[in-house]
Amino acid sequence: MMSNPIRVLVWNEGRHEKKNPKVQAMYPNGLHDAIAKPLREAGFSVKTATIDDPEHGLTEAALAETDVLTWWGHIAHKEVSDEIVERVQKRVLDGMGLVVLHSGHHSKIFRKLMGTTCDLKWREADERERIWVVAPHHPIAEGLGEYFEIPREEMYGEFFDIPQPDELVLVSWFQGGEIFRSGCCYQRGRGKIFYFRPGHETYPTYYQREVLQVIVNGVNWAAPGNSPKLIFGNHKPLEVIMPHEG
Amino acid sequence: MMSNPIRVLVWNEGRHEKKNPKVQAMYPNGLHDAIAKPLREAGFSVKTATIDDPEHGLTEAALAETDVLTWWGHIAHKEVSDEIVERVQKRVLDGMGLVVLHSGHHSKIFRKLMGTTCDLKWREADERERIWVVAPHHPIAEGLGEYFEIPREEMYGEFFDIPQPDELVLVSWFQGGEIFRSGCCYQRGRGKIFYFRPGHETYPTYYQREVLQVIVNGVNWAAPGNSPKLIFGNHKPLEVIMPHEG
Amino acid sequence: MMSNPIRVLVWNEGRHEKKNPKVQAMYPNGLHDAIAKPLREAGFSVKTATIDDPEHGLTEAALAETDVLTWWGHIAHKEVSDEIVERVQKRVLDGMGLVVLHSGHHSKIFRKLMGTTCDLKWREADERERIWVVAPHHPIAEGLGEYFEIPREEMYGEFFDIPQPDELVLVSWFQGGEIFRSGCCYQRGRGKIFYFRPGHETYPTYYQREVLQVIVNGVNWAAPGNSPKLIFGNHKPLEVIMPHEG
Amino acid sequence: MMSNPIRVLVWNEGRHEKKNPKVQAMYPNGLHDAIAKPLREAGFSVKTATIDDPEHGLTEAALAETDVLTWWGHIAHKEVSDEIVERVQKRVLDGMGLVVLHSGHHSKIFRKLMGTTCDLKWREADERERIWVVAPHHPIAEGLGEYFEIPREEMYGEFFDIPQPDELVLVSWFQGGEIFRSGCCYQRGRGKIFYFRPGHETYPTYYQREVLQVIVNGVNWAAPGNSPKLIFGNHKPLEVIMPHEG
Numbered sequence: 003m004m005s006n007p008i009r010v011l012v013w014n015e016g017r018h019e020k021k022n023p024k025v026q027a028m029y030p031n032g033l034h035d036a037i038a039k040p041l042r043e044a045g046f047s048v049k050t051a052t053i054d055d056p057e058h059g060l061t062e063a064a065l066a067e068t069d070v071l072t073w074w075g076h077i078a079h080k081e082v083s084d085e086i087v088e089r090v091q092k093r094v095l096d097g098m099g100l101v102v103l104h105s106g107h108h109s110k111i112f113r114k115l116m117g118t119t120c121d122l123k124w125r126e127a128d129e130r131e132r133i134w135v136v137a138p139h140h141p142i143a144e145g146l147g148e149y150f151e152i153p154r155e156e157m158y159g160e161f162f163d164i165p166q167p168d169e170l171v172l173v174s175w176f177q178g179g180e181i182f183r184s185g186c187c188y189q190r191g192r193g194k195i196f197y198f199r200p201g202h203e204t205y206p207t208y209y210q211r212e213v214l215q216v217i218v219n220g221v222n223w224a225a226p227g228n229s230p231k232l233i234f235g236n237h238k239p240l241e242v243i244m245p246h247e248g
Numbered sequence: 249m250m251s252n253p254i255r256v257l258v259w260n261e262g263r264h265e266k267k268n269p270k271v272q273a274m275y276p277n278g279l280h281d282a283i284a285k286p287l288r289e290a291g292f293s294v295k296t297a298t299i300d301d302p303e304h305g306l307t308e309a310a311l312a313e314t315d316v317l318t319w320w321g322h323i324a325h326k327e328v329s330d331e332i333v334e335r336v337q338k339r340v341l342d343g344m345g346l347v348v349l350h351s352g353h354h355s356k357i358f359r360k361l362m363g364t365t366c367d368l369k370w371r372e373a374d375e376r377e378r379i380w381v382v383a384p385h386h387p388i389a390e391g392l393g394e395y396f397e398i399p400r401e402e403m404y405g406e407f408f409d410i411p412q413p414d415e416l417v418l419v420s421w422f423q424g425g426e427i428f429r430s431g432c433c434y435q436r437g438r439g440k441i442f443y444f445r446p447g448h449e450t451y452p453t454y455y456q457r458e459v460l461q462v463i464v465n466g467v468n469w470a471a472p473g474n475s476p477k478l479i480f481g482n483h484k485p486l487e488v489i490m491p492h493e494g
Numbered sequence: 495m496m497s498n499p500i501r502v503l504v505w506n507e508g509r510h511e512k513k514n515p516k517v518q519a520m521y522p523n524g525l526h527d528a529i530a531k532p533l534r535e536a537g538f539s540v541k542t543a544t545i546d547d548p549e550h551g552l553t554e555a556a557l558a559e560t561d562v563l564t565w566w567g568h569i570a571h572k573e574v575s576d577e578i579v580e581r582v583q584k585r586v587l588d589g590m591g592l593v594v595l596h597s598g599h600h601s602k603i604f605r606k607l608m609g610t611t612c613d614l615k616w617r618e619a620d621e622r623e624r625i626w627v628v629a630p631h632h633p634i635a636e637g638l639g640e641y642f643e644i645p646r647e648e649m650y651g652e653f654f655d656i657p658q659p660d661e662l663v664l665v666s667w668f669q670g671g672e673i674f675r676s677g678c679c680y681q682r683g684r685g686k687i688f689y690f691r692p693g694h695e696t697y698p699t700y701y702q703r704e705v706l707q708v709i710v711n712g713v714n715w716a717a718p719g720n721s722p723k724l725i726f727g728n729h730k731p732l733e734v735i736m737p738h739e740g
Numbered sequence: 741m742m743s744n745p746i747r748v749l750v751w752n753e754g755r756h757e758k759k760n761p762k763v764q765a766m767y768p769n770g771l772h773d774a775i776a777k778p779l780r781e782a783g784f785s786v787k788t789a790t791i792d793d794p795e796h797g798l799t800e801a802a803l804a805e806t807d808v809l810t811w812w813g814h815i816a817h818k819e820v821s822d823e824i825v826e827r828v829q830k831r832v833l834d835g836m837g838l839v840v841l842h843s844g845h846h847s848k849i850f851r852k853l854m855g856t857t858c859d860l861k862w863r864e865a866d867e868r869e870r871i872w873v874v875a876p877h878h879p880i881a882e883g884l885g886e887y888f889e890i891p892r893e894e895m896y897g898e899f900f901d902i903p904q905p906d907e908l909v910l911v912s913w914f915q916g917g918e919i920f921r922s923g924c925c926y927q928r929g930r931g932k933i934f935y936f937r938p939g940h941e942t943y944p945t946y947y948q949r950e951v952l953q954v955i956v957n958g959v960n961w962a963a964p965g966n967s968p969k970l971i972f973g974n975h976k977p978l979e980v981i982m983p984h985e986g
Contacts, residue, residue: 095856095901097385115855118833118928123975132486134652134673135476139343139435144473148653157977160626161640161970163833163929166661166906169414173652173665173673178977181626181667189385190856191901227390230381232899237861239895239916240378341610341655361609364587364682369729380898380919394899403731406872407724407886409587409683412660412907419898419911421919424731427872427911436610437655478653483615485649485670589877624978627968631835631927636965661906681877719882722873732870 007047008225011068012038013059015075016052018203025203033074033201033208037103040214041072046221053078060086070099070221073106074201080110087111095191099224101217104201107162112197115190116164122182123159129177131155131200133184133212137171142185142196142219150212156202158182164197172216174199185216192229196220253293254471257314258284259305261321262298264449271449279320279449283349286460287318292467299324306332316345316467319352320447326356333357341437345470347463350447353408358443361436362410368428369405375423377401377446379430379458383417388431388442388465396458402448404428410443418462420445431462438475442466499539500717503560504530505551507567508544510695517695525566525693525700529595532706533564538713545570552578562591562713565598566693572602579603587683591716593709596693599654604689607682608656614674615651621669623647623692625676625704629663634677634688634711642704648694650674656689664708666691677708684721688712745785746963749806750776751797753813754790756941763941771812771939771946775841778952779810784959791816798824808837808959811844812939818848825849833929837962839955842939845900850935853928854902860920861897867915869893869938871922871950875909880923880934880957888950894940896920902935910954912937923954930967934958 014034018025029036034050041048049068051059053075065071071090075082087110094100094115102112107120131152135143159180165188172185184199198216201207208214260280264271275282280296287294295314297305299321311317317336321328333356340346340361348358353366377398381389405426411434418431430445444462447453454460506526510517521528526542533540541560543551545567557563563582567574579602586592586607594604599612623644627635651672657680664677676691690708693699700706752772756763767774772788779786787806789797791813803809809828813820825848832838832853840850845858869890873881897918903926910923922937936954939945946952 091855117829117853117855119972121970121972123972125975125977127977129977132671136652136654136675137435137658138438138476138478138653139440139472140475141473143475146476148476148479157975159975160628160665161630161968161972162628163970163972165903166629166927168904169658170662173675175667175671175673179624179667180975181665181673183628183665189383189904192384194385226385227387229386229389230384230392230394230899232384232859232901233394234857234859234861234899234901237863237895237897237918239863239865239867337609363583363607363609365726367724367726369726371729371731373731375731378917382898382900382921383904384899403729405729406874406911407722407726407876408874409724409726411657412681412875414658415904416908419919419921421913421917425870425913426729427913427919429874429911435658476653478613478655480611480613480615480653480655483617483649483651483672485617485619485621629927630930630968630970631932631964632967633965635967638968640968640971681875684876686877718877719879721878721881722876722884722886724876725886 007045008221009067009069010041010046010048010221011064011071012041012048012050013071013073014050014052015078016054017078018076028204028206033203036208037072037074037217040218041221044218053081058082058086060090062089065089065093065098068098069226070101070224072101072103072217073109073111074103075109076105076203079108082110087114091115094193094195097192097226097229099193099221099226100195101220101224102195102197104199107197115195118165119163122162123180125157125178127157127178128154129157132175134173134175135171136173137169140169140171141223142171142216144219145215146212152200152207152210154205155200155207158199192226192232194224196224253291254467255313255315256287256292256294256467257310257317258287258294258296259317259319260296260298261324262300263324264322274450274452279454282454283318283320283463287464287467290464299327304328304332306336308335311335311339311344314344315472316347316470318347318349318463319355319357320349321355322351322449325354328356333360337361340439340441343438343472343475345439345467345472346441347466347470348441348443350445353443361441364411365409368408369426371403371424373403373424374400375403378421380419380421381417382419383415386415386417387469388417388462390465391461392458398446398453398456400451401446401453404445438472438478440470442470499537500713501559501561502533502538502540502713503556503563504533504540504542505563505565506542506544507570508546509570510568520696520698525695528700529564529566529709533710533713536710545573550574550578552582554581557581557585557590560590561718562593562716564593564595564709565601565603566595567601568597568695571600574602579606583607586685586687589684589718589721591685591713591718592687593712593716594687594689596691599689607687610657611655614654615672617649617670619649619670620646621649624667626665626667627663628665629661632661632663633715634663634708636711637707638704644692644699644702646697647692647699650691684718684724686716688716745783746959747805747807748779748784748786748959749802749809750779750786750788751809751811752788752790753816754792755816756814766942766944771941774946775810775955778956779959782956791819796820796824798828800827803827803831803836806836807964808839808962810839810841810955811847811849812841813847814843814941817846820848825852829853832931832933835930835964835967837931837959837964838933839958839962840933840935842937845935853933856903857901860900861918863895863916865895865916866892867895870913872911872913873909874911875907878907878909879961880909880954882957883953884950890938890945890948892943893938893945896937930964930970932962934962
């Protein structure tokens with residue numbers, strides 16, 4: 003367990019906010035600001051960064067001081083530098099937690115860590131989403147009921163081209179007939195990754211209590227502990243190699 | 249996260265200690281005392297119970313006040329009352345954590361929760377055991393190195409007749425040629441279960457730092473949170489059932 | 495791979511058919527007859543049995559000649575003999591496949607193998623069910639599309655109190671707002687278990703092509719191969735125990 | 741199930757054979773020839789390819805005619821073209837099976853599909869390896885005993901930096917004190933991937949019966965079936981979107 007506050011870096015592409023008045027009205031200080039606020043209130047130490055910051059705000063120094071990175075991106079995935087994606091991957095494998103939100107499913111970093119296309123079905127039709135907990139024992143379900151609803155959201159539907167989650171925590175029902183694996187946990191190296199579906203930029207999703215609770219839970223779950231240091235390469239045997247009698 | 253100390257009940261069969269001078273010498277106040285001590289030092293609120301206590305020390309009241317139950321048994325599994333085993337199972341499904349130690353693999357409660365025989369291979373030959381971490385990201389690996397060794401232990405070997413673990417954290421190497429899935433995590437209902445292999449009654453295993461660290465980690469991991477209350481049975485639909493056009 | 499036809503025993507409680515004219519009209523020769531027919535057409539060697547047969551039709555001899563057992567029960571779970579349930583469990587652990595259908599979720603044998611209550615939510619309201627494939631790579635998805643629909647079915651909803659499936663293949667969407675893990679794979683001992691949700695006794699579900707395809711696939715998947723014989727108990731070390739230098 | 745023979749492409753780097761007399765003596769026609777022979781005897785339709793073939797022998801046409809690709813590489817991973825690696829990945833996601841052997845753990849294709857470094861410990865010391873089956877129910881264990889031994893092999897040790905396997909089938913014990921997850925199953929898209937540890941180029945490993953049995957089993961398991969065609973992108977709702985009453 004960590005005694006100091008978990009250090010969270012809330013990363014947001016930040017482009018919709020520059021172009022779309024509807025998004026500006028919904029998230030006047032950017033999606034990152036809306037996501038950062040409840041994390042601060044939960045007691046985390048929170049910074050934010052966007053794609054247009056130098057090195058996308060993901061310098062070696064910034065990442066070294068980050069326990070958990072949250073990621074929201076959509077229309078500018080391709081503009082994220084490959085070199086910086088590799089840097090983030092390296093930090094995740096070394097233990098930094100990663101919480102990928104909504105359209106971040108198509109980000110370079112998530113696809114790189116999954117090894118798949120992360121493609122899915124989608125529809126924008128103001129549909130009701132009902133999110134069911136299928137792993138009530140899991141820390142990410144902390145403080146939730148059996149399900150919660152989002153009145154209007156973009157639909158995401160299966161097949162979601164991801165590896166089978168290590169742990170499947172949440173499954174969404176959509177009004178138009180689809181289901182979706184909405185809360186998915188993965189391990190990569192010493193790091194933990196949580197994908198969480200909701201959060202279309204034109205809806206007030208990131209102001210909804212249950213959604214924020216899940217993000218807080220995801221950060222707590224993904225935060226690194228004092229895990230074993232890993233050594234690779236040529237390895238000496240147990241004192242003396244035991245005699246071979248084959 | 250729990251603000252109050254996690255309440256642990258350390259259950260020990262306690263029969264070897266009554267019969268075997270070697271065990272008495274190694275664990276003069278019983279295995280439960282040795283296991284309880286480091287848990288108290290870790291800040292948990294700890295009680296102990298043995299098979300010869302009234303209702304095996306597992307009354308409804310005792311279980312209601314227990315967050316995590318640890319279980320060590322060996323020669324008297326059959327003497328544990330079926331009714332009390334069902335009571336413990338019910339509490340686990342309702343969220344109480346369970347940490348099963350060593351020969352507890354053959355306890356009624358573990359077999360009931362697994363649905364399998366939980367049979368394995370074994371040998372008592374003073375062998376060295378080397379326990380490797382295969383899930384460095386996992387909270388149960390907290391504070392460990394890549395592996396640790398127990399100088400002399402009883403061997404347990406595969407095939408271990410358990411369901412595939414939800415998460416496999418530790419794998420043992422034995423001098424005589426076997427491997428064993430030694431740290432296994434399961435979910436059942438709202439409860440979490442951790443099986444941890446070491447702890448033959450004639451060895452000083454429960455005085456070894458790394459072994460105690462794993463047990464402390466296991467208790468922390470298995471402790472219940474504020475998880476969703478579960479409702480079963482006849483369920484009303486979303487407000488009105490939507491019209492059927494099939 | 496098996497060269498001879500897979501031997502399937504289709505077990506059906508068979509009580510609804512004796513009492514309910516609606517079920518009699520739907521399945522005039524019993525649910526077992528409807529389920530057996532497409533399995534025969536798929537090339538399996540198929541027998542049937544019901545609860546009212548001697549020893550429920552599950553004699554040692556009958557089980558010894560069965561590669562895969564399919565199970566449908568509902569109102570008489572409690573009448574199934576505990577001794578015979580243990581017999582079936584033993585055969586599953588020794589390799590016999592088990593395909594559990596619909597209300598069989600509450601059968602003694604399924605609950606015994608799962609270690610949980612297998613409780614769920616339900617509703618009878620003529621709702622549409624849409625079943626999505628979330629594991630397209632899996633042999634149980636063979637020959638299906640991305641989803642298929644059942645025009646009218648009983649609803650089953652989460653939380654479904656089962657262990658996390660080893661592989662989750664199918665997830666249902668229901669008109670009234672629920673989702674359900676409808677196709678779940680498990681391993682127990684040398685045996686494989688597949689739970690498949692659909693099949694309320696008053697609907698023509700077991701005449702629907704996709705449903706039958708899934709049952710055929712489930713039998714193929716669960717059929718035993720030439721798997722390792724398992725040995726338990728005291729085990730000799732690798733030739734000589736290697737010297738101990740600890 | 742496939743009626744026609746499974747079409748296997750055995751890919752081998754083929755560089756050791758050109759330089760190292762020891763390897764030439766052991767595998768006079770190349771590792772690919774040794775691996776292809778038992779696959780042909782098992783009834784598969786087998787072709788081979790090496791890194792020095794045009795497009796590494798992995799043309800679009802060649803991959804289109806391949807059901808399962810097996811991969812052995814070691815010293816020239818970096819020379820494999822990124823473009824061709826992407827081509828292979830695409831085919832795997834579309835259903836082609838992939839069996840990765842030994843030092844192929846560090847191949848670009850395996851690392852790309854895993855999302856991790858796939859680093860490990862190793863040692864060349866003529867050690868005995870004992871490979872245990874921990875999933876006796878699995879088709880990849882078909883025809884094996886509880887374990888088999890390789891008299892002399894290179895050691896690979898944990899931590900092996902891979903995602904947690906969907907199914908862990910084999911675990912190795914090494915004389916010098918290590919264990920290793922030696923048989924690991926994964927799903928990616930519609931494709932199945934099997935990693936199998938043994939096969940250092942200077943040992944007669946690929947002439948050993950049990951090793952060949954596992955490779956044959958791996959090909960059978962990884963072969964694609966008639967799995968659902970996947971559709972991604974904008975998706976129409978169930979007939980009419982149901983009215984929103986939120």
